Structures are given as structure tokens and as C-alpha cells.
Amino acid sequence: MKTIIEPFKIKSIEPIRFTTVEERTAILEEAHYNPFLIHAENVMIDLLTDSGTSAMSAKQWAGIMEGDESYAGARSFFRFEKVVKKLTGMKYIIPTHQGRAAEKIIFSVVGGKGKFIPNNTHFDTTRANVEFSGAVAVDFPTEEGTRPELIADFKGNMNIPALEQFIQEKGAENIPVCFITITNNSGGGQPVSMRNIRETKEVLKRYGIPLYIDACRFAENAFFIKKREEGYANTPVADIVHEMFSYADGCTMSAKKDAIVNMGGFLAMNDEAIASSARNLLIITEGFPTYGGLAGRDLEAIAQGLDEVLDEHYLTYRLRSVEYLGNKLTESGVPILQPPGGHAIYLDAKRFLPAISPDQYPGQSIVVELFRQGGIRSVEIGSVMFGTYRADGSLQSPPMELVRLAIPRRVYTQSHIDYVIEVVIETFERREAMKGYAITYEAPQLRHFTAQFAPL
Ligand SMILES: *Cc1c(COP(=O)(O)O)cnc(C)c1O
Numbered sequence: 001m002k003t004i005i006e007p008f009k010i011k012s013i014e015p016i017r018f019t020t021v022e023e024r025t026a027i028l029e030e031a032h033y034n035p036f037l038i039h040a041e042n043v044m045i046d047l048l049t050d051s052g053t054s055a056m057s058a059k060q061w062a063g064i065m066e067g068d069e070s071y072a073g074a075r076s077f078f079r080f081e082k083v084v085k086k087l088t089g090m091k092y093i094i095p096t097h098q099g100r101a102a103e104k105i106i107f108s109v110v111g112g113k114g115k116f117i118p119n120n121t122h123f124d125t126t127r128a129n130v131e132f133s134g135a136v137a138v139d140f141p142t143e144e145g146t147r148p149e150l151i152a153d154f155k156g157n158m159n160i161p162a163l164e165q166f167i168q169e170k171g172a173e174n175i176p177v178c179f180i181t182i183t184n185n186s187g188g189g190q191p192v193s194m195r196n197i198r199e200t201k202e203v204l205k206r207y208g209i210p211l212y213i214d215a216c217r218f219a220e221n222a223f224f225i226k227k228r229e230e231g232y233a234n235t236p237v238a239d240i241v242h243e244m245f246s247y248a249d250g251c252t253m254s255a256k257k258d259a260i261v262n263m264g265g266f267l268a269m270n271d272e273a274i275a276s277s278a279r280n281l282l283i284i285t286e287g288f289p290t291y292g293g294l295a296g297r298d299l300e301a302i303a304q305g306l307d308e309v310l311d312e313h314y315l316t317y318r319l320r321s322v323e324y325l326g327n328k329l330t331e332s333g334v335p336i337l338q339p340p341g342g343h344a345i346y347l348d349a350k351r352f353l354p355a356i357s358p359d360q361y362p363g364q365s366i367v368v369e370l371f372r373q374g375g376i377r378s379v380e381i382g383s384v385m386f387g388t389y390r391a392d393g394s395l396q397s398p399p400m401e402l403v404r405l406a407i408p409r410r411v412y413t414q415s416h417i418d419y420v421i422e423v424v425i426e427t428f429e430r431r432e433a434m435k436g437y438a439i440t441y442e443a444p445q446l447r448h449f450t451a452q453f454a455p456l
Pocket of ligand 1: 123214254257264
């Protein structure tokens with residue numbers, strides 16, 4: 001097979017500022033060892049997130065100039081609405097400034113005290129918005145989804161028997177909506193199969209519970225279905241996307257992911273009463289329903305991006321570049337969550353640093369060293385992000401301790417990825433000398449964004 005090449009040429013570039021190990025050691029100290037507190041100009045390869053970090057196409061930039069900035073009824077809104085309606089098949093399309101704004105609105109409408117919201121795995125902002133409404137967020141990953149070394153096709157799936165048992169225990173009347181996150185970001189960027197989405201819907205339908213899709217990476221998920229699920233090899237990605245959404249009653253979307261833009265999102269649904277309540281909240285917190293929290297130009301760029309993301313040459317390159325990184329690390333013995341996900345490689349910190357216990361944050365230790373050694377910014381997805389405290393003050397850790405290397409869309413070339421591979425392998429070879437970290441400051445919610453650390 002011929003080399004899979006980036007399916008684009010570079011038209012505009014941004015220089016990378018080079019730093020030394022000594023400079024980065026000082027930068028780390030100043031940032032209290034939290035990658036979110038490092039100034040971006042001090043980062044050489046930024047794998048903190050794939051969210052809002054994509055490179056837009058020439059056509060998207062052209063859309064920026066075309067944007068209609070009318071307050072109400074802008075042409076750009078109608079283009080956006082048409083594209084999203086066609087993609088999702090949903091009746092009511094509500095633009096928001098990003099995914100969490102859509103979450104805040106939907107959980108304000110349907111959440112609240114005494115309610116439970118199931119999900120295959122809640123993303124951090126989703127969980128925070130559920131809990132902020134007073135409801136309880138409950139995850140139902142499959143057993144294989146929590147085994148990092150296991151190679152399986154659809155490790156993002158919902159644990160349907162556990163979900164159904166939960167519905168029977170808590171009562172359908174206390175579960176206003178069930179979410180399914182595609183791909184399963186917190187579960188390792190792993191895809192959810194069409195069969196699992198369909199069967200989740202079938203169970204929910206029996207109990208009269210609507211299904212919403214957290215659709216941030218719907219195109220990557222669809223391409224995994226095409227490549228891995230029986231019966232879809234010859235189905236166009238657009239048709240796979242339509243089928244996935246056909247099982248849903250609504251969705252939330254961060255356009256900063258698979259719409260390949262730097263800001264934006266939407267909420268969509270078929271229920272008129274929910275749409276009406278959502279629009280009322282939108283006007284208070286985001287803006288008039290034909291712009292949400294966005295400029296007309298943003299709506300144009302999203303509409304164009306949603307079209308481009310379905311291109312199979314793009315999706316081939318996208319999944320291949322992530323897989324390439326994963327395979328090279330695996331060949332060198334670096335433990336990663338298997339198999340490589342759609343948007344990121346997750347280093348398995350428990351196996352990378354077995355001597356450092358979860359309450360000394362092994363993932364954070366890796367994050368710090370990758371930056372020190374190579375100027376690479378990554379993020380811990382483990383006890384720092386999802387840890388909670390028991391009544392006795394001890395740390396309750398999530399099942400996995402991971403470090404995410406998220407790959408921005410269309411930003412880095414293969415030589416950048418080769419550099420990342422070298423730095424990770426070098427860091428792995430020096431792992432014996434690595435130490436744990438203590439948290440010296442933390443906020444009550446989403447603590448990873450602002451926490452401060454000290455080496456032990
Ligand atoms: C990014 C993300 C969100 C939140 O979207 P923002 O645009 O960052 O607010 C929600 N769910 C998942 C799965 C995500 O990846």
C-alpha cells in the first residue's frame with residue numbers, strides 16, 4: 001500500500017518557538033506543573049486538546065468573509081441550519097458558542113434534583129453540567145472498555161444490560177434523557193458501534209426515555225463503523241452518519257471537534273416543547289436563536305467544516321495519523337490504551353509508572369516530563385481530572401490513569417508526529433527517575449483546569 005499522505009497542501013504557516021530543557025524546567029515551575037497554566041507560545045507541539053485547535057480550509061476562511069452578521073435571520077444561520085438538519089435529521093437546530101453551552105441548556109431544561117443522566121462515559125464538562133443542574137451523572141462503559149490493554153473494535157460502547165438494570169432500579173420517570181458519547185472521549189476516543197447505538201435506543205424506547213448523542217466526533221465514529229463493523233464497508237460515511245442520528249431524539253455538539261472550527265457548537269432535537277424551553281434559555285445566556293453565541297462568519301465556517309469532515313480521504317488520513325503514532329509507541333514498548341482512538345493516543349500511566357500510586361498522580365508526572373523533555377503539551381485524564389474525595393478525605397480514583405496526546409485536525413505533519421514519538425520513547429526510557437506529584441491548590445469543580453502541583 002502507498003503511504004497515506006496529508007490530503008491537503010499548506011497555504012499559511014505559524015512558526016514554532018524553540019525552547020531548551022532549562023527554559024522549560026523554569027516554565028513548568030512557574031505554571032505550577034499544570035499544562036493548562038503554560039503560555040501557548042512556550043509550547044512546541046501542542047497536544048493538549050483537539051478542541052478548537054484545527055486548521056481551517058481556504059473555503060472555511062472564504063466563509064468567514066461571506067458571513068452575514070445580521071442580528072436576526074442571517075443568511076449564514078440558514079446555511080448552517082440546513083447543513084445540520086441534513087446531517088442529523090433533527091427538526092430544531094440551536095446554535096451555541098460551544099458544546100458545554102448546549103449541555104448547560106439541555107440539562108437546565110431536563111435535569112435537576114432527583115434526576116439521573118446515564119451515558120456510556122460522560123465527558124468532564126457534560127458531567128459538570130449534569131451535576132450543576134442537581135442531577136446525578138452515571139457512566140455505563142462496557143467491561144472491555146475499562147481494560148486498557150485489550151484490543152477490541154468498539155470499546156466505546158454502552159453497557160446496555162447495566163443501563164437497563166439501572167433504569168429498572170431508579171425508575172424511568174427519574175431518567176429524563178440518556179446520552180451516548182461518540183466517540184467515547186473519556187473512555188479513550190474509542191468508537192461506539194452502530195449496533196450498540198441501535199440497541200441502546202431499543203431499550204430506551206421501551207421505557208420512553210429519549211436518546212441524545214454527544215456528537216462531538218460523529219464523523220470519526222462513523223468512519224470506524226465503516227472500517228470495522230460488518231455490513232458498512234461499502235456504505236458512504238454520510239449514510240452511516242444519517243443512520244447513527246436516526247436513532248437519536250437529540251444531540252449536543254462541540255463544533256470545535258468534527259466541524260473543524262475554532263469555536264462553536266449546537267443543540268438539536270425533535271421535541272418541540274424542549275426546543276422552545278431551550279430557546280428561551282438560549283436568549284438569556286447565548287443570544288437570539290439565529291446566532292446563539294456565534295458570529296455569522298462562525299456559522300459559515302461550521303457549515304463548511306461539517307461538509308469537509310465527511311470526506312473519506314480526510315478521515316483516512318485522520319485515523320491513520322493517530323494510529324501511526326500509537327503503533328510506533330507500541331512497537332517500542334510504551335504502554336498505551338489499545339487500540340488507538342480516533343483523535344488521540346492515551347498513554348497508560350498505570351503501566352508506564354507502576355511505582356507511582358494514583359494518589360501521587362502518575363499521569364501528571366508523565367505530562368510534566370513530556371513538556372520538559374520535548375516541549376510537548378499533553379493532559380492527564382485520570383485521578384487529577386476525575387478524582388473525588390471519600391468522606392474520610394482519601395482519593396477515589398477513576399478506573400484508568402491516562403495521559404492524552406490529542407491530535408489537532410490538519411495542523412501537524414508526519415515529521416511533527418515522528419518527533420513526538422521520539423520524545424515519548426525517550427521519556428519512557430527514563431521513567432525510573434520520575435516522581436509523583438501532590439496537589440497544592442484545587443477548585444471545587446473541574447479542578448484540573450486550575451490545580452497547582454508540587455513534585456514529591
Ligand atoms: C469537547 C467535548 C464536549 C464539550 O465541548 P466544548 O466545546 O469544549 O464546550 C462535550 N463532550 C465531549 C465528548 C467533548 O469531547
